[in-house]
Amino acid sequence: MGKGHPKANERLDDLQPYRGSSNFAARFFILVSLAQGPGENWSHIKQYVLKDAVMQSAWLALLTGLFTTGLGVGLAWLTAAYDFPLSRLFRWAFALPLAIPPYIAAYTYSAMLGYTGVVQTTLRNTFGLQLSQGWFNIMSVQGAVFIFTMFLFPYVYLIARAFLESQTGAYVENARLLGRGPWSVFWLVVLPISRPAIAGGVILVCFEVLGDYGVVSYFGISTISTAIFKTWFGMYDIASASRLAAWLMIGVLGLFLLERQLRRQRRYSATSGKSRPLVRRRLRGAGGAAACMFGAVVMLVSFVIPVAQLVVWATWTADEVWHEGFYRIIGDTVAVAIVPTALTMVAAAIVAVSVRQFGGIFGYMLAKAVTAGYSIPGAIIAIGVLAVFIKLDGWLAPVYAALSLGTGEAPLVLSLSIVMLVAAYVVRFMATGYNALEAGFEKIGPQYAEASRLLGRGRTQTFLRVELPLLKGALLSGTVLTFVEIVKELPLALLLRPFNFQTLATKTYQYASDERIHEASVPALCIVVVSLASVYLLNRIERGMEV
Amino acid sequence: MKVVEMHRVSFTYAGSSDLILQDVSLDVGQGEIVGLLGPSGSGKSTLLRLIAGLEAPTAGRIAVCGKTVADRTTFVPPESRGIGMVFQDYALFPHMTVARNIEFGLHRIPRGERKQRVRQMLELVQLPEYGSRYPHELSGGQQQRVALARALAPKPSLLLMDEPFSNLDAALKADIRRELRDILRRAEMACLFVTHDREDVEAICDRSITIDAKVLV
Numbered sequence: 005m006g007k008g009h010p011k012a013n014e015r016l017d018d019l020q021p022y023r024g025s026s027n028f029a030a031r032f033f034i035l036v037s038l039a040q041g042p043g044e045n046w047s048h049i050k051q052y053v054l055k056d057a058v059m060q061s062a063w064l065a066l067l068t069g070l071f072t073t074g075l076g077v078g079l080a081w082l083t084a085a086y087d088f089p090l091s092r093l094f095r096w097a098f099a100l101p102l103a104i105p106p107y108i109a110a111y112t113y114s115a116m117l118g119y120t121g122v123v124q125t126t127l128r129n130t131f132g133l134q135l136s137q138g139w140f141n142i143m144s145v146q147g148a149v150f151i152f153t154m155f156l157f158p159y160v161y162l163i164a165r166a167f168l169e170s171q172t173g174a175y176v177e178n179a180r181l182l183g184r185g186p187w188s189v190f191w192l193v194v195l196p197i198s199r200p201a202i203a204g205g206v207i208l209v210c211f212e213v214l215g216d217y218g219v220v221s222y223f224g225i226s227t228i229s230t231a232i233f234k235t236w237f238g239m240y241d242i243a244s245a246s247r248l249a250a251w252l253m254i255g256v257l258g259l260f261l262l263e264r265q266l267r268r269q270r271r272y273s274a275t276s277g278k279s280r281p282l283v284r285r286r287l288r289g290a291g292g293a294a295a296c297m298f299g300a301v302v303m304l305v306s307f308v309i310p311v312a313q314l315v316v317w318a319t320w321t322a323d324e325v326w327h328e329g330f331y332r333i334i335g336d337t338v339a340v341a342i343v344p345t346a347l348t349m350v351a352a353a354i355v356a357v358s359v360r361q362f363g364g365i366f367g368y369m370l371a372k373a374v375t376a377g378y379s380i381p382g383a384i385i386a387i388g389v390l391a392v393f394i395k396l397d398g399w400l401a402p403v404y405a406a407l408s409l410g411t412g413e414a415p416l417v418l419s420l421s422i423v424m425l426v427a428a429y430v431v432r433f434m435a436t437g438y439n440a441l442e443a444g445f446e447k448i449g450p451q452y453a454e455a456s457r458l459l460g461r462g463r464t465q466t467f468l469r470v471e472l473p474l475l476k477g478a479l480l481s482g483t484v485l486t487f488v489e490i491v492k493e494l495p496l497a498l499l500l501r502p503f504n505f506q507t508l509a510t511k512t513y514q515y516a517s518d519e520r521i522h523e524a525s526v527p528a529l530c531i532v533v534v535s536l537a538s539v540y541l542l543n544r545i546e547r548g549m550e551v
Numbered sequence: 552m553k554v555v556e557m558h559r560v561s562f563t564y565a566g567s568s569d570l571i572l573q574d575v576s577l578d579v580g581q582g583e584i585v586g587l588l589g590p591s592g593s594g595k596s597t598l599l600r601l602i603a604g605l606e607a608p609t610a611g612r613i614a615v616c617g618k619t620v621a622d623r624t625t626f627v628p629p630e631s632r633g634i635g636m637v638f639q640d641y642a643l644f645p646h647m648t649v650a651r652n653i654e655f656g657l658h659r660i661p662r663g664e665r666k667q668r669v670r671q672m673l674e675l676v677q678l679p680e681y682g683s684r685y686p687h688e689l690s691g692g693q694q695q696r697v698a699l700a701r702a703l704a705p706k707p708s709l710l711l712m713d714e715p716f717s718n719l720d721a722a723l724k725a726d727i728r729r730e731l732r733d734i735l736r737r738a739e740m741a742c743l744f745v746t747h748d749r750e751d752v753e754a755i756c757d758r759s760i761t762i763d764a765k766v767l768v
């Protein structure tokens with residue numbers, strides 16, 4: 005491996021003191037520090053780390069938000085309103101970047117652009133060009149924004165396209181009939197009325213950015229998330245980490261309020277109930293060619309190139325990586341994803357039914373409470389879950405003693421087990437399952453349940469015999485989505501996994517932080533394949549439901 | 552004994568401040584067939600939903616067969632009221648065949664009798680061959696007749712219908728109307744139905760009620 009990245013080495017040195025330490029030690033010290041309250045670390049952090057971290061996090065979220073809005077909405081409008089060469093392919097291909105978690109994209113691009121990477125070697129050997137390293141340095145805030153934008157824009161694209169296709173037909177037709185050209189239709193009509201939908205997607209992207217650990221830690225950018233990791237694993241100072249988490253929560257709450265504000269105006273914009281689907285226009289000649297080129301570049305950069313590179317690396321290292329231990333990692337990943345997925349879906353179903361039953365303010369609060377996990381960065385959920393489990397272990401100490409489990413005065417049993425990671429996944433991804441179910445409920449409407457009740461069936465019977473069969477598709481989509489999210493998840497797995505427990509995501513991270521990018525490609529590709537399979541499955545489910 | 556008594560019932564949909572019904576009182580006697588008329592948006596469907604137990608009144612009292620089912624302190628859920636309803640949009644369960652739809656409300660009668668009751672009902676609505684079809688394989692009028700059969704099958708003491716004949720052609724409408732009246736009479740079943748058609752009222756109703764501007768006139 006070439007060591008062409010000064011920044012990467014610096015970052016490795018940073019990590020040295022606590023890289024080898026086991027989670028056991030971390031948790032033990034957390035226990036101690038919880039009892040002690042904030043120590044002198046905090047004043048150090050506050051003085052030297054906090055301001056930078058807050059600024060960097062804010063910049064990343066802001067810039068990524070802006071760029072994903074531009075790219076996502078632009079592509080959505082292009083594919084929703086126009087027919088041009090390859091536009092049918094692009095329509096679904098622009099969803100594919102979601103199959104590549106940003107941290108994997110970050111490793112891939114930085115290695116590709118490195119001194120020994122394919123880009124520079126080709127330039128040197130084929131064209132004899134020797135450019136300054138500065139040209140290729142992706143390990144910066146700009147680089148991170150680039151990665152986040154290219155691999156998170158589908159969140160905006162998918163929401164915006166669905167909205168544009170189904171909701172804006174009548175308005176666009178009228179604007180065209182009133183003699184408006186394509187640009188003013190877009191700026192004056194489409195953008196304002198689709199703002200609530202777009203806001204939903206962009207906020208989701210910002211949550212992802214604020215919660216990210218993989219990309220920023222690899223690029224050596226100091227954000228609040230990385231600061232939490234450092235105080236946790238570097239100083240074993242959970243109290244300071246909690247305070248950092250509070251700062252991060254302020255940002256998250258701010259985003260929440262912003263989203264509410266942007267969405268509230270929805271009720272002023274929707275005046276016509278029934279809407280016509282948008283009719284696509286044909287783009288010919290130069291316009292069509294330009295649109296096609298643009299789409300092709302985005303598709304190459306955000307999917308084809310990184311995947312091709314991963315495949316090439318995987319062929320180099322598969323023999324070495326793909327041994328028996330690797331099967332165990334795959335098995336563990338699947339197992340640790342299946343259990344919380346099942347729990348999540350059952351809980352989501354119960355909550356969805358209760359929300360319907362209680363209705364009103366209480367139902368709204370319940371729904372908000374269970375979906376909040378998605379907006380909370382992994383590092384914060386980890387701290388919360390850990391605190392709860394350590395408390396639990398405290399209460400259960402007599403039970404452990406009776407069963408002669410664990411050792412010492414205050415044995416840690418639950419909080420050293422996989423149970424904790426499972427619980428954290430359920431908290432974090434409840435929203436994914438719940439939202440899918442909720443969409444299903446909305447689609448079938450209340451009338452079938454009402455008819456069943458009037459035929460003398462109680463709530464439970466109605467749910468089991470009428471709603472559940474009708475919700476099969478939604479339930480399946482929710483299950484697939486939740487499963488994939490968990491397989492891709494990195495920060496929670498890193499923070500809460502038991503000793504010696506690896507998932508595909510943590511293995512990828514480990515290889516990458518050991519500067520073994522080529523080896524990292526094998527587990528990374530496994531994640532990409534699982535994600536792609538899920539995209540395919542979701543498509544099938546959706547089509548199946550329409551019949 | 553009255554099958555339904557509403558006493559000074561008022562109603563507002565949750566989350567809205569519009570009073571939909573104000574101080575509405577009405578009675579339906581045993582075996583009585585009553586037509587409910589009124590302009591669109593006047594609250595006819597809402598009135599049926601209140602009696603069925605799909606909504607709770609904001610004030611007033613509703614009793615079914617002499618038993619209070621809704622007032623300030625009581626609320627009997629729809630499945631325990633013994634009321635049948637044919638919905639404006641039918642709401643046939645899309646994942647069940649016609650026969651299974653009709654059988655759905657028969658869980659309280661002995662298993663052996665269910666098949667026979669289903670057959671009777673299908674004959675009644677003139678669809679004896681359609682038991683194994685799915686709702687989406689039926690025309691609008693056929694769906695409407697299945698919905699009627701499904702509501703009648705458990706022999707409710709009161710049948711509520713929201714524009715039950717709107718999708719039928721004139722000849723079929725006359726037929727079904729006559730059949731329906733005979734069944735209701737034979738079973739001494741009371742019926743309250745919403746209609747826009749004066750002919751319906753003249754053909755089968757004992758009397759009619761008109762609702763306008765939140766109150767009965």
Ligand SMILES: Nc1ncnc2c1ncn2[C@@H]1O[C@H](COP(=O)(O)OP(=O)(O)OP(=O)(O)O)[C@@H](O)[C@H]1O
Pocket residue numbers: 564565567571589590591592593594595596597598
């Ligand atoms: N879920 C709801 N929330 C708030 N208002 C509602 C709701 N459903 C109906 N309304 C309002 O209640 C009023 C009465 O509606 P309802 O459906 O009872 O009228 P209707 O007499 O059945 O009309 P139609 O003959 O058109 O079926 C209407 O003004 C309607 O806008």
Ligand SMILES: [Mg+2]
Pocket residue numbers: 595596597639713
């Ligand atoms: Mg109505």
